[in-house]
Amino acid sequence: AQSVTQLGSHVSVSEGALVLLRCNYSSSVPPYLFWYVQYPNQGLQLLLKYTSAATLVKGINGFEAEFKKSETSFHLTKPSAHMSDAAEYFCAVSATGGGNKLTFGTGTQLKVEL
């Protein structure tokens, strides 16, 4: 079985500051990891995903995430926050033999302040 823990249900940053959203996973087999973003009243949109090709993954809108097996982490970062980054972010995991199913974390609401 796989699971995901997102630390911090709400994160607030100033515009221009570093964004760091934390995700730790648990999986008995090598995982595939995803970050999705949800803007108000919309569906989820893929930001980036790790599929074992490279540990540092770059996504859309300047976001990136690094897979660290030793720490079982896949934290999402962006060097400089923009007001348009305000949204809810979800980390998710799937794994070989997992039946093509995603397990989601509980989400982190990102607020960007002037």
Next chain:
Amino acid sequence: DAGITQSPRHKVTETGTPVTLRCHQTENHRYMYWYRQDPGHGLRLIHYSYGVKDTDKGEVSDGYSVSRSKTEDFLLTLESATSSQTSVYFCAISEGGEQETQYFGPGTRLLVL
């Protein structure tokens, strides 16, 4: 954007009534999923389908049934709606494979009074 539509987008119903939500895709993807989203729980898988007439249960399947008679349509039915089923429901599709991206529809907001 992936061609996924959900209907209705909003629905208010009363406890005990049946409700059917529809997901329609134009991508010809093999896999289709139904999730519910609730504050503090993220998204939880209700049921999914890996082909026409092939479905399986997810994490929170009690009180829900699904059907898929065509590749493009995946129906979620609440046989007798309860207030605990008030939620936002999302459909997703993928080509299959654990590393494949799931693409999400716009969601259906359901209120059970």
